[in-house]
Amino acid sequence: MWTEKNNKLNKTFEFKNFIDAFAFMTKAAIVIEKHNHHPEWTNVYNKVEISLCTHDAGNIVTEKDRKLAKALDELF
Numbered sequence: 001m002w003t004e005k006n007n008k009l010n011k012t013f014e015f016k017n018f019i020d021a022f023a024f025m026t027k028a029a030i031v032i033e034k035h036n037h038h039p040e041w042t043n044v045y046n047k048v049e050i051s052l053c054t055h056d057a058g059n060i061v062t063e064k065d066r067k068l069a070k071a072l073d074e075l076f
Contacts, residue, residue: 002069007060009052021046027075035068
């Protein structure tokens with residue numbers, strides 16, 4: 001579930017292992033680029049943490065972020 005905190009949408013995706021986490025990031029990168037977005041994200045072993053906000057709108061959560069969040073959920 002995505003949570004909104006400090007003007008960002010945040011979610012941690014957890015996978016079986018590093019390979020699955022990295023595969024998700026690879027697929028996600030293509031979706032992210034199509035959405036013309038630039039999220040903050042990190043990966044440690046089987047977890048991928050993503051934070052979304054729209055920089056052009058003053059670093060707040062917008063519909064653009066919500067659409068990308070939905071698309072990323074669909075990959076998972």
